[in-house]
Each structure stands twice: as C-alpha cells, then as structure tokens.
Amino acid sequence: xxxxxxxxxxxxxxxxxxxxxxxxxxxxxxxxxxxxxxxxxxxxxxxxxxxxxxxxxxxxxxxxxxxxxxxxxxxxxxxxxxxxxxxxxxxxxxxxxxxxxxxxxxxxxxxxxxxxxxxxxxxxxxxxxxxxxxxxxxxxxxxxxxxxxxxxxxxxxxxxxxxxxxxxxxxxxxxxxxxxxxxxxxxxxxxxxxxxxxxxxxxxxxxxxxxxxxxxxxxxxxxxxxxxxxxxxxxxxxxxxxxxxxxxxxxxxxxxxxxxxxxxxxxxxxxxxxxxxxxxxxxxxxxxxxxxxxxxxxxxxxxxxxxxxxxxxxxxxxxxxxxxxxxxxxxxxxxxxxxxxxxxxxxxxxxxxxxxxxxxxxxxxxxxxxxxxxxxxxxxxxxxxxxxxxxxxxxxxxxxxxxxxxxxxxxxxxxxxxxxxxxxxxxxxxxxxxxxxxxxxxxxxxxxxxxxxxxxxxxxxxxxxxxxxxxxxxxxxxxxxxxxxxxxxxxxxxxxxxxxxxxxxxxxxxxxxxxxxxxxxxxxxxxxxxxxxxxxxxxxxxxx
Amino acid sequence: xxxxxxxxxxxxxxxxxxxxxxxxxxxxxxxxxxxxxxxxxxxxxxxxxxxxxxxxxxxxxxxxxxxxxxxxxxxxxxxxxxxxxxxxxxxxxxxxxxxxxxxxxxxxxxxxxxxxxxxxxxxxxxxxxxxxxxxxxxxxxxxxxxxxxxxxxxxxxxxxxxxxxxxxxxxxxxxxxxxxxxxxxxxxxxxxxxxxxxxxxxxxxxxxxxxxxxxxxxxxxxxxx
Numbered sequence: 001x002x003x004x005x006x007x008x009x010x011x012x013x014x015x016x017x018x019x020x021x022x023x024x025x026x027x028x029x030x031x032x033x034x035x036x037x038x039x040x041x042x043x044x045x046x047x048x049x050x051x052x053x054x055x056x057x058x059x060x061x062x063x064x065x066x067x068x069x070x071x072x073x074x075x076x077x078x079x080x081x082x083x084x085x086x087x088x089x090x091x092x093x094x095x096x097x098x099x100x101x102x103x104x105x106x107x108x109x110x111x112x113x114x115x116x117x118x119x120x121x122x123x124x125x126x127x128x129x130x131x132x133x134x135x136x137x138x139x140x141x142x143x144x145x146x147x148x149x150x151x152x153x154x155x156x157x158x159x160x161x162x163x164x165x166x167x168x169x170x171x172x173x174x175x176x177x178x179x180x181x182x183x184x185x186x187x188x189x190x191x192x193x194x195x196x197x198x199x200x201x202x203x204x205x206x207x208x209x210x211x212x213x214x215x216x217x218x219x220x221x222x223x224x225x226x227x228x229x230x231x232x233x234x235x236x237x238x239x240x241x242x243x244x245x246x247x248x249x250x251x252x253x254x255x256x257x258x259x260x261x262x263x264x265x266x267x268x269x270x271x272x273x274x275x276x277x278x279x280x281x282x283x284x285x286x287x288x289x290x291x292x293x294x295x296x297x298x299x300x301x302x303x304x305x306x307x308x309x310x311x312x313x314x315x316x317x318x319x320x321x322x323x324x325x326x327x328x329x330x331x332x333x334x335x336x337x338x339x340x341x342x343x344x345x346x347x348x349x350x351x352x353x354x355x356x357x358x359x360x361x362x363x364x365x366x367x368x369x370x371x372x373x374x375x376x377x378x379x380x381x382x383x384x385x386x387x388x389x390x391x392x393x394x395x396x397x398x399x400x401x402x403x404x405x406x407x408x409x410x411x412x413x414x415x416x417x418x419x420x421x422x423x424x425x426x427x428x429x430x431x432x433x434x435x436x437x438x439x440x441x442x443x444x445x446x447x448x449x450x451x452x453x454x455x456x457x458x459x460x461x462x463x464x465x466x467x468x469x470x471x472x473x474x475x476x477x478x479x480x481x482x483x484x485x486x487x488x489x490x491x492x493x494x495x496x497x498x499x500x501x502x503x504x505x506x507x508x509x510x511x512x513x514x515x516x517x518x519x520x521x522x523x524x525x526x527x528x529x530x531x532x533x534x535x536x537x538x539x540x541x542x543x544x
Numbered sequence: 545x546x547x548x549x550x551x552x553x554x555x556x557x558x559x560x561x562x563x564x565x566x567x568x569x570x571x572x573x574x575x576x577x578x579x580x581x582x583x584x585x586x587x588x589x590x591x592x593x594x595x596x597x598x599x600x601x602x603x604x605x606x607x608x609x610x611x612x613x614x615x616x617x618x619x620x621x622x623x624x625x626x627x628x629x630x631x632x633x634x635x636x637x638x639x640x641x642x643x644x645x646x647x648x649x650x651x652x653x654x655x656x657x658x659x660x661x662x663x664x665x666x667x668x669x670x671x672x673x674x675x676x677x678x679x680x681x682x683x684x685x686x687x688x689x690x691x692x693x694x695x696x697x698x699x700x701x702x703x704x705x706x707x708x709x710x711x712x713x714x715x716x717x718x719x720x721x722x723x724x725x726x727x728x729x730x731x732x733x734x735x736x737x738x739x740x741x742x743x744x745x746x747x748x749x750x751x752x753x754x755x756x757x758x759x760x761x762x763x764x765x766x767x768x769x
Binding site: 031122123125126130131139140141142145146147148150151152154155159163164167170171174175177178181182183184185186187189193194195198199200203204205206211212214216217218221222225226228229231237259260290292293327328329332333340341342357408409412413416526528529530531532533534535 | 558560561562565566568569571572573574575576578579580581582583584585587607608609626628629630631632663664683687688689690691710711713714715716717718721722723724726727728730731734739742743746747748751754755757758761762764765766767768
C-alpha cells in the first residue's frame with residue numbers, strides 16, 4: 001500500500017471517478033466570483049495575521065507579522081565596532097545573492113568591463129531559481145505577442161502591477177530566451193527545432209519555455225558555469241548582514257559575515273545589487289514553504305534599514321499545489337505544468353470543485369475553502385490537510401509514458417516513497433511560494449537609495465498583488481540584465497566617499513523610541529530547525 | 545525512536561525522517577550541506593553505510609529516509625577540476641571536448657561513478673558517449689545531474705564527469721539546438737517598435753478595459769499544451 005490506510009479509501013474514490021471526469025471541465029469562475037472567493041479565503045485578506053510597521057520608511061504599512069518581526073529588529077552588527085576605513089575588497093559592483101537575478105546582473109556588468117564581486121549566503125547558485133520546475137514565460141510564438149503577455153500579467157496581478165515594469169518585463173522576455181539559448185541552455189524543442197511551449201494558468205497563449213521539469217536547474221548550471229568561465233570573484237558562505245552608505249547617503253557596499261570563520265568583512269563598491277530572493281523560511285502565516293534554505297528576507301531587512309521603500313509586502317503567493325504527503329516532502333512544489341498537462345484538482349470524495357487552470361491565488365483559496373469550511377479535504381496521519389491532484393489523467397490524455405517523460409524529476413522523488421504519480425494521485429495543499437512585493441524599483445532596478453539596485457524576488461512591483469506562473473524566472477533575467485547594463489553606464493561617474501553605518505544607528509534609535517526589545521535581531525540568515533523544530537508543525541491548518 | 549550515527553556519534557531520532565531532518569533533530573545547525581531542501585541543488589549529498597553491510601552508499605540528505613543503525617557523513621565540497629572556455633568557440637565537431645578535458649581518455653570503465661550517483665544517473669555511460677562524441681546521448685543521460693560532485697570524488701581515474709557533462713550540454717544547446725529563426729523575427733519586431741504603440745495605450749488602460757481584453761483573449765486561447 002502506498003498511501004496510509006486512513007487515506008486509501010479517498011484514493012479509491014478518486015480512481016473510480018477518473019473516467020467520468022476525463023473529458024469534463026469545472027466551470028471557470030467569473031471575475032466577481034473570484035474576487036469574493038479571494039476576499040473570503042485567501043490568506044492575503046486575513047487581517048488579524050497582519051501588523052502595521054511601527055518604524056522605517058513605510059511606517060504604518062501592513063505586512064504578515066513574521067515579516068514585521070524581522071523588519072522591526074536590531075542589526076547583527078554593533079555599528080561602532082566595525083572599522084569603516086579599511087575595506088577588505090574594493091570593486092565596481094557588489095552583487096549580493098547568486099540566484100538567477102544576481103548571477104545575470106553580475107555577468108551583464110562583467111561583460112561591459114566592470115569589476116564584479118558576488119557575495120552569497122550558501123554556494124554559488126543556491127536559490128529558489130534552481131528549484132523552478134515549470135518554465136520561463138516569453139511571447140515567442142507567432143500567435144502571441146508582448147501585448148498579450150502584458151494584459152495577462154496585469155490581470156493576474158489584480159491590476160496593481162507597475163505598468164512600466166510590466167512593459168520592460170514582456171518586451172525583454174524574448175531577448176532573455178535568446179540570451180539563455182546562446183549560453184547553451186537546452187530548452188525543450190519541437191521536432192523541427194522551434195521552442196516547445198505550454199500555457200500555465202492565467203496566461204492566454206502558450207508561452208512558458210521549459211527544460212523537462214528542471215528548468216531552473218538547467219538554467220542555473222549554465223549561468224553559474226559562465227560565472228566561473230568569466231572568473232568573477234565569488235565569496236560563498238558570506239551573506240551580507242548590513243548595507244553600507246557613504247557620507248552622502250549613497251549605497252557603497254556591504255558588511256559580509258563569513259559563516260565558516262565568524263569574521264566580518266567590508267566590501268566597498270560603487271554600486272550594489274540586492275538579489276537576495278524571498279522570505280519563505282520565515283513561514284509567513286504559519287504555512288509550509290517551497291523555498292530554499294536561505295530564503296529569509298535578508299535583502300528586505302537591509303534595504304529597509306538603509307531607507308529603501310517597500311511595496312506590496314502584504315501580498316504573498318501561496319502556490320496551490322505544495323506537497324501535503326509524504327511528510328518528508330511537505331511544502332515542496334508540484335509544478336503548475338502538471339495542471340497544464342491535464343491533472344485535475346479533486347476533493348476527498350473524488351469530485352472536482354474548481355477549474356484546474358485558475359490562477360494560483362484563486363486555486364489556493366478554493367483549496368483552503370474545500371479543506372476548511374466545506375470539510376471535503378483529506379486528513380493525513382500527521383494532521384496535515386490536502387486535496388488530490390489527479391496526476392494519472394496526464395497519461396490517459398497524453399498517452400502512456402507522458403508523465404515519465406515530462407516529469408521525470410517528480411516521478412523519481414515520489415517513487416522513493418512508493419507512490420507512482422502516473423498511476424496514483426498526489427495530495428496537495430497551498431504552500432508559501434513567493435513574495436509578490438518587495439523593494440520598490442524603477443525599470444533599471446534602482447531602489448530609492450542611490451546606487452542600490454534590487455532585482456528578482458526581493459524587488460516588488462512588476463507582479464502586482466499576485467504573480468503569474470513562469471513570470472518569476474523571467475523577471476530575474478530581465479531585471480538582472482537591465483540592472484547590469486544600467487550600472488555599467490553609471491558607475492563610471494561614481495566616486496565613493498567615506499563609508500558609514502550611520503543609517504543603522506538612526507534605525508536603532510527609532511526602534512528604541514518605539515520600545516521594541518533589543519532581543520529582536522535580523523537578518524535571520526538561516527532558519528533554526530534544530531531539535532523539536534525539525535518536526536513539522538502546521539500551525540495554519542491546525543487553527544482552522 | 546531509532547539510533548543513527550552521525551560521523552560516528554550516536555543519536556536517537558524518530559523513524560521516517562529524512563537524513564536532513566534527522567541531523568537537525570539531533571541538533572545540528574547546518575550551514576554547508578543544505579540548499580534547496582527539495583532534491584535539485586546537490587548541496588546535501590551524504591555518504592552512508594548500513595550496519596552489517598560493507599558497501600558505501602550515496603544519497604541526498606533531503607531525499608533519503610534514515611534507517612536504524614545507519615552511519616553517515618555529509619560531503620559538502622568537492623575540489624573538482626573545471627575547464628575554462630568560451631562556449632561560442634567550442635564547436636561540437638572533432639576533439640574539442642578532449643582538448644578541454646584530456647583526462648576523459650583515462651576512464652577505465654569501472655562504473656564507480658554510476659554507483660555513486662545519488663540521482664541514479666548512468667554516469668559511466670554518458671562518459672562513454674562523450675568519448676564517442678555522441679553529444680545527444682550525453683545530454684539525455686546527464687540532464688538530471690545536480691552537480692553534487694560525488695562522481696568526481698569517487699572516480700579512480702580522477703575525472704570530473706559532472707563538469708564534462710555540463711560542457712557538453714552547453715555545446716549541444718549553443719551549437720546543435722541553437723536559437724530558432726522565429727525568435728529572431730520576434731526580436732526584430734520588438735526592436736523596431738512594432739508593439740510600442742499598443743503597449744503605450746495599454747499602460748493607461750483601466751481595470752474594466754483590461755478585463756474585457758483578457759476575456760476575449762481567453763476565448764481564443766486553444767489547448768494548454
């Protein structure tokens with residue numbers, strides 16, 4: 001038996017109803033229905049789990065309390081204890097973080113003759129990018145265009161996206177495909193050589209480009225190889241703990257912390273790019289997360305202390321299909337591409353309750369409703385809830401072997417737990433996946449702090465309140481390239497003057513005035529999962 | 545609770561945990577040896593041996609479930625050789641791969657690499673394909689590689705198979721698949737501003753207008769794959 005005895009009867013119901021469902025679709029929600037569903041069930045709209053910021057440039061803005069906690073915290077540094085006159089490294093461009101955004105910015109600036117240094121918390125390439133399964137969006141098909149891509153992105157983002165950023169995103173997209181292909185990324189092809197594309201939820205045309213179900217892995221292997229070939233200096237296991245400003249208030253580098261030796265080091269740079277990714281490991285609103293080990297919102301914390309404005313922080317993407325069983329894989333993501341290939345979402349009784357191609361926010365809300373108020377979810381032996389992603393439909397629709405060919409990674413991961421997703425459904429529940437908001441930027445990736453750039457998930461605005469699938473892989477490369485190009489033009493005129501951490505002192509003063517206890521320290525750098533914390537707790541599902 | 549041995553030291557941990565969670569339950573705060581926690585980054589590769597078995601096995605800590613009396617250690621770094629090259633200049637023909645990685649010819653077909661791959665890849669077979677210059681086969685057999693470096697750590701001929709496969713996949717993507725011509729046309733259209741006016745109009749569009757346009761697009765969208 002592959003599923004626990006308690007769960008097996010529900011699996012049987014799903015198996016039994018499959019043939020009836022094969023050619024059926026669940027009616028798509030109209031705009032009003034969807035808006036109501038979101039307001040009632042989506043975690044973004046749960047007011048009691050949000051708090052208003054008491055300090056900093058966005059004072060009064062609401063955010064999940066886990067995020068507020070790290071923003072309302074004291075520095076890991078004693079500003080007086082760092083010798084700001086002796087930089088350990090001097091460079092044109094400091095890139096903090098080495099996922100897709102950071103590496104792309106570094107490669108772009110380097111190509112234009114800049115001296116570049118990458119500082120990263122874990123190894124080069126460790127990031128959420130590497131975990132991306134589904135694909136990268138770009139209007140490359142004849143029946144598609146950047147115009148249609150623009151419309152889809154705005155509607156998906158609940159019309160809140162910054163229009164200029166979306167324009168940059170959709171017009172930059174096909175160029176990113178060309179750049180990555182020229183670097184040697186093996187995008188899936190049709191027999192005659194054109195890109196094989198598929199249509200994730202919320203898109204109106206086929207425009208997601210994948211490499212099997214390991215799109216991010218293939219891209220990161222290639223771009224990191226290019227960093228090695230370009231012989232860019234990379235400081236691994238050296239997260240930034242504080243940005244450094246010069247006396248004119250312009251960003252001029254950062255203080256890094258060597259995780260191996262415990263020593264700090266000072267990097268002076270003409271321009272600094274934050275590419276630190278998201279916040280999943282804060283477990284906002286008690287959800288499991290699909291994010292990698294280092295996704296602890298460090299960039300938000302450092303930028304906020306330095307005076308950068310944040311935007312849309314309240315809006316978090318819960319990916320509807322996080323793994324709910326087996327427990328060992330809790331929170332990990334099941335690619336949206338499975339739904340694109342025909343997998344339906346069904347409840348404990350084997351009935352459809354939502355269209356499989358609803359956007360992520362709507363599908364998450366529908367699953368939370370099904371498991372909560374309607375009590376039609378499956379309860380696992382560990383107390384986790386979930387609904388079924390009916391994966392065997394993929395082979396029924398596409399022919400035997402389709403699942404194994406398209407989703408080899410997913411299949412091998414489940415097989416370790418004696419589950420064969422080509423024959424049995426997978427149990428899923430929403431998982432924290434993406435921070436839709438972040439540091440506010442312009443089309444070049446510039447933040448409100450001079451000479452400080454932000455690219456990728458740490459930045460906000462381009463995705464509005466809700467990001468569409470396959471737009472995040474795109475975002476990091478488009479804005480990584482834009483930031484790298486802009487910096488190469490600008491740094492020629494930058495002369496750094498006397499470094500300081502006065503902004504940290506000022507922030508501390510503000511915290512003290514708001515009576516925030518000194519025991520709150522950030523950035524978190526790494527989550528603490530030791531001892532009992534190693535065991536899964538699902539606060540969110542318990543409280544419902 | 546079951547006993548496990550972390551670098552020889554005994555701990556009691558609950559059954560059913562992955563090696564990664566068992567290490568954390570035992571109290572280890574991992575810096576090196578943990579990355580994506582999802583089986584794709586290769587950071588957490590672990591060598592282990594089961595009691596009563598002489599064989600060393602390899603697995604990703606985030607994907608492998610602990611068993612009673614398992615002896616384990618992580619291998620967070622492998623100082624493997626990587627050639628430096630410009631991908632535009634390495635053409636798929638001739639002896640270019642051997643020029644960059646001459647040690648490729650030292651492979652003695654012992655299959656240790658395949659046995660030590662935590663992803664279950666046929667490493668030796670893709671090295672053999674590389675020697676035949678069968679690039680397509682290398683791409684097929686190595687695509688799921690997570691670059692953990694274990695093959696290089698164990699190879700008695702001192703190859704770094706994972707880096708050789710990376711080079712070949714890049715050559716294949718760059719020179720054999722290369723970019724489709726339809727893409728060049730789209731890039732030309734964007735450069736020449738074919739979409740500029742429509743985008744300019746859209747940027748001032750309100751919610752209702754965007755909603756209407758989206759509805760009509762959804763009506764003509766066709767199948768998802």
